[in-house]
Every structure is written in structure tokens, then in C-alpha cells.
Amino acid sequence: MSKTQKSIQKSTEKATEKPVERKAVITVSHLSKTFKLPTERSFGLKQVIFNRLRGIKGYTEQQVLNDVSFKVYDGEFLGIVGRNGSGKSTLLKLLSQIYTPTKGKIKIDGSLVPFIELGVGFNPELTGRENVYLNGAMLGFSNQEMDAMYDDIVNFAELPEFMDQKLKNYSSGMKVRLAFSIAIRARGDILILDEVLAVGDAAFQKKCNDYFASLHGKQTVILVTHSMENVMAYCDRAILIEKGKIIEDGAPAKVTEAYLKLFNLNS
Numbered sequence: 001m002s003k004t005q006k007s008i009q010k011s012t013e014k015a016t017e018k019p020v021e022r023k024a025v026i027t028v029s030h031l032s033k034t035f036k037l038p039t040e041r042s043f044g045l046k047q048v049i050f051n052r053l054r055g056i057k058g059y060t061e062q063q064v065l066n067d068v069s070f071k072v073y074d075g076e077f078l079g080i081v082g083r084n085g086s087g088k089s090t091l092l093k094l095l096s097q098i099y100t101p102t103k104g105k106i107k108i109d110g111s112l113v114p115f116i117e118l119g120v121g122f123n124p125e126l127t128g129r130e131n132v133y134l135n136g137a138m139l140g141f142s143n144q145e146m147d148a149m150y151d152d153i154v155n156f157a158e159l160p161e162f163m164d165q166k167l168k169n170y171s172s173g174m175k176v177r178l179a180f181s182i183a184i185r186a187r188g189d190i191l192i193l194d195e196v197l198a199v200g201d202a203a204f205q206k207k208c209n210d211y212f213a214s215l216h217g218k219q220t221v222i223l224v225t226h227s228m229e230n231v232m233a234y235c236d237r238a239i240l241i242e243k244g245k246i247i248e249d250g251a252p253a254k255v256t257e258a259y260l261k262l263f264n265l266n267s
Contacts, residue, residue, distance in 0.1 A: 027108050029107075030069055074220055083262060113188035113193065115183035127164050128154075129163040132150060
């Protein structure tokens with residue numbers, strides 16, 4: 001067989017090779033979420049029974065998500081965008097298991113670290129060290145796992161000399177840095193962020209941005225945001241939600257264009 005024939009054969013074999021399948025770490029299937037909003041007050045059990053007999057529900061239903069399906073793959077940096085009220089924050093809380101679905105399923109393969117609100121779970125009467133372990137326990141990590149993460153968290157927050165002080169004596173900036181460092185340096189498989197990619201002063205924000213730029217392929221990250229700049233800078237893929245449904249799923253540039261069209265900002 002000649003060299004040319006061998007080259008053709010190798011090219012053919014390569015072309016017919018099956019692509020490597022990526023591992024899905026989150027699978028969302030036909031997800032819907034409906035909230036019940038009260039429309040009137042019912043004073044006492046007697047009034048409740050009377051309303052039921054008259055066919056009065058006393059509430060209206062608001063469907064926030066409607067038949068949403070997608071997958072998130074291992075090592076992917078996924079942006080979730082949409083206008084206010086589109087359902088993206090509700091989706092984040094469903095993924096974080098804060099809400100339960102009305103319909104559909106969410107399958108998560110790996111440990112998940114949600115970072116939704118700064119400082120949630122902090123106790124001002126405990127020391128910084130104690131709060132690190134408290135937050136770790138709330139995220140599902142054991143003391144032994146937190147022992148292994150502790151130095152990394154504290155050094156990233158740049159607070160080693162303050163960890164035995166009570167949190168109530170911290171400045172607001174110190175609290176934010178500690179909370180953010182726990183979220184992004186806790187060694188979970190999947191990190192979920194709501195709006196925030198960087199906190200603190202300019203130097204610490206740069207440190208955060210450099211960290212996220214280094215994450216590609218190393219950790220799965222889901223970012224809910226209004227910042228198309230962050231989507232373009234960090235995300236491998238993005239999803240656009242409008243009125244509770246996914247209307248675009250694909251490359252960041254494509255999703256950014258679709259997002260801007262909702263506001264007529266790309267003309």
C-alpha cells in the first residue's frame with residue numbers, strides 16, 4: 001500500500017471514529033414550576049370551608065417555568081440569561097434544590113455548591129473560622145473535607161490573621177470576601193452563581209476574574225447573569241429564557257445577539 005493510500009485510509013478511519021461523548025452532570029427534563037399567589041384572605045377555618053364550598057380557590061397560579069429541558073456537561077461554563085421575571089432565578093433555585101419542581105425532573109451527578117446570596121448562613125457571633133466550617137456543613141461537606149479546603153479558602157479571601165475574630169467585627173468587605181471565597185474555593189463538582197462573578201475592591205475583583213478565566217474545562221460552572229460581557233468572556237455556552245421557556249441555546253455570541261434583540265439593542 002502506497003503512502004497516499006495509507007494517508008487516505010487514516011483520514012477515512014479518523015472521519016468514521018465516533019465523537020467522544022461528554023458526560024452530563026446535570027440533566028433537566030420537562031421542568032415546570034408554578035407558584036400559588038393568594039388573592040384574598042381567609043379568616044379562620046370556617047371561612048376557608050365556606051370559600052371551598054362556593055368554589056373560591058383564594059389564589060391564582062403563576063407558571064414561572066414551562067417544560068424546560070437541557071443538559072449541562074462536565075467542565076462546561078454555562079450562562080443562563082433572560083429579562084427580569086423570565087424565570088432564570090427560579091431555575092437556579094430549582095437546580096440548587098431550594099425549590100421543588102411542580103413537574104419534571106432534575107438529575108445531578110456530583111456535589112453542587114450554590115452561591116445565591118452573599119453571607120447567607122453566616123452567624124455574626126461565631127468566628128470567621130467557625131463560619132467557614134458552618135457554611136461547609138450547610139453545603140454538605142464533612143469536617144475532614146473542610147479541613148482540606150480551609151487554607152485555600154482563607155488565603156483566597158486574604159483573611160488569615162482575622163479568622164479567630166468574631167464575624168460581627170468584620171467590615172462588610174471582609175464578610176463579602178469570605179463568603180465568596182467559601183463558594184468558589186469549596187471543592188464541589190458544580191458551582192452555581194447568581195449574578196456575581198467578582199466582589200470586593202478592584203484588586204480582589206481582578207483576582208476573582210483571573211480565577212474564573214482559569215476554570216475552563218476544570219470545573220462545571222452555571223452563571224445566571226444580565227451581563228453579556230461576562231457571558232462572552234467566560235461562558236462556553238449560554239441559554240436564553242423568556243417567559244419561562246428556553247428560546248435560544250448555543251454559542252455565547254448567538255445567545256447574546258438574541259438577548260439584545262429582546263431590547264432592540266443590537267440595531
